[in-house]
Amino acid sequence: MADESEVAGASQIFPNSPQEIEKRVSLGKIGWAAPLLFLPARTAFILFSQGIFAAVFALQGRASAWHAAGAWWTVWGTLADVGCLVCLYSLTRREHLRIRDLLGPLPRWLLPKGIACFLLIFPFFLLGVPLASWIVYHTWQPPIPMGEIWGRHLPHWAILYSLLIWWPIWSATEEFTYQGYLASRFAALSRHRWAVYCLVGIWWALQHCFLPFVADWRLVLYRFLAFLPGVLVLLAVYLRTRRLAPLIVAHWMMDLSAAIWTLSF
Numbered sequence: 001m002a003d004e005s006e007v008a009g010a011s012q013i014f015p016n017s018p019q020e021i022e023k024r025v026s027l028g029k030i031g032w033a034a035p036l037l038f039l040p041a042r043t044a045f046i047l048f049s050q051g052i053f054a055a056v057f058a059l060q061g062r063a064s065a066w067h068a069a070g071a072w073w074t075v076w077g078t079l080a081d082v083g084c085l086v087c088l089y090s091l092t093r094r095e096h097l098r099i100r101d102l103l104g105p106l107p108r109w110l111l112p113k114g115i116a117c118f119l120l121i122f123p124f125f126l127l128g129v130p131l132a133s134w135i136v137y138h139t140w141q142p143p144i145p146m147g148e149i150w151g152r153h154l155p156h157w158a159i160l161y162s163l164l165i166w167w168p169i170w171s172a173t174e175e176f177t178y179q180g181y182l183a184s185r186f187a188a189l190s191r192h193r194w195a196v197y198c199l200v201g202i203w204w205a206l207q208h209c210f211l212p213f214v215a216d217w218r219l220v221l222y223r224f225l226a227f228l229p230g231v232l233v234l235l236a237v238y239l240r241t242r243r244l245a246p247l248i249v250a251h252w253m254m255d256l257s258a259a260i261w262t263l264s265f
Helices: 004-009 018-026 033-038 041-059 065-070 073-094 099-103 110-137 156-190 193-207 217-241 245-262
Strands: none
Touching (some): 018 156, 033 073, 033 156, 041 065, 041 073, 041 156, 041 193, 073 099, 073 156, 099 156, 156 193, 156 217, 193 217, 217 245
């Protein structure tokens, strides 16, 4: 995954390096309150965004407005990204950083390294799906709601938005949120990687149960278990390398695939 120059580079001082974050923690510039409050924020923004679309559909007289809004998650998901980026702007300013500083140094051969990350991590997401299905439903084929999560019918403009605009913003914002900001700070505050996996890993996997949210506890549990292995591997790679850019490239590939697979053309 990393050549000698990158391993050496992991110890370089940059604004979001472990050394710099630990220095700000020791000076009292970073505490537990802000990361803990921000941890569930993305999920809250997701629910709020779906609620906005559901309210619009309800005013239009659409039946089952909440479920109808669910199918648009690759459109209203950008509203959640805007909320997260506004929060990140405020949080990073408190540390005299820019959001860009969370990215860290750009490695050489970014695209090949991003593809390598994708090939390493994506199989864990694929493996999580049948295992979670067997644990929750005792079958390899889970009953996924059609028209809401899979087989989504959207207007042409919304399909284009989903395939061209949604995933580049979504993937990058998610990596900035959970890895660049939260994982880095919880690692410095706790000084234990297991705390990062428990706090960030569990919540990050849980967030995927709300995109869109379907009020079915078995489906929520299934989606949580399906995403958990891949999320934990994502965290492990980042904590090992502290290089966010290749993981964003890998995440782009995963989310573009998700948009293509779940839309009905």
